[in-house]
Amino acid sequence: MRIPPYYRDKSWQRFFAGFFIGLLFGWTFFLYHFGGVHEKLVLEIGDQQTQIEKHEKTIAILREDKDERNKENQRLLTVQDIKIEFINEEEVKLSELTLHELRSAVESELEDVRNKDIETVANSHYFLLKTVQNKIFIINEKRYQLKVEQLFLLPSLEMRVKIVPAE
Numbered sequence: 001m002r003i004p005p006y007y008r009d010k011s012w013q014r015f016f017a018g019f020f021i022g023l024l025f026g027w028t029f030f031l032y033h034f035g036g037v038h039e040k041l042v043l044e045i046g047d048q049q050t051q052i053e054k055h056e057k058t059i060a061i062l063r064e065d066k067d068e069r070n071k072e073n074q075r076l077l078t079v080q081d082i083k084i085e086f087i088n089e090e091e092v093k094l095s096e097l098t099l100h101e102l103r104s105a106v107e108s109e110l111e112d113v114r115n116k117d118i119e120t121v122a123n124s125h126y127f128l129l130k131t132v133q134n135k136i137f138i139i140n141e142k143r144y145q146l147k148v149e150q151l152f153l154l155p156s157l158e159m160r161v162k163i164v165p166a167e
Helices: 010-076 096-109 118-123 125-134
Strands: 081-086 136-139 142-153 156-165
Touching: 081 096, 096 125, 096 136, 096 142, 096 156, 118 125, 118 142, 125 142
Parallel strands: 081 156
Antiparallel strands: 136 142, 142 156
16 A cells, blocks of 8 residues: 655645645644733733732721721720719718728729629619618718719719718
């Protein structure tokens, strides 16, 4: 068996030459367009990656801000301090030391509400009032009773009380 000598025929030579030239042009065209499309896709992926990183940074910042606000709100929603104000300290004419000891005794009596939720303290405000009003405080062998006039529940528990000598 023998391969026919088509390589000598001009029409076959033109066919094969056209085929190979077309193959080279087609391959060059494919590489050129594939390179262009690939370059566009690489640039698009790079842009999207920078956007993703930017959004991740923004999300991290927003989460930190949210966590800080939540901590601040949690701090604001708990009783942080207890303040006692006597509304009739001039009329009773007690010494500063006696007033200080009386204030300390009331604050120690209310120490359980420190760092509790304001809502919980507000729900049990009746018990707070009764705790202070029903207790007789003994300072320097004298007995004092307190009458709660006003109660404010903020981040600090503020109580305005009236000093009454106990019977």
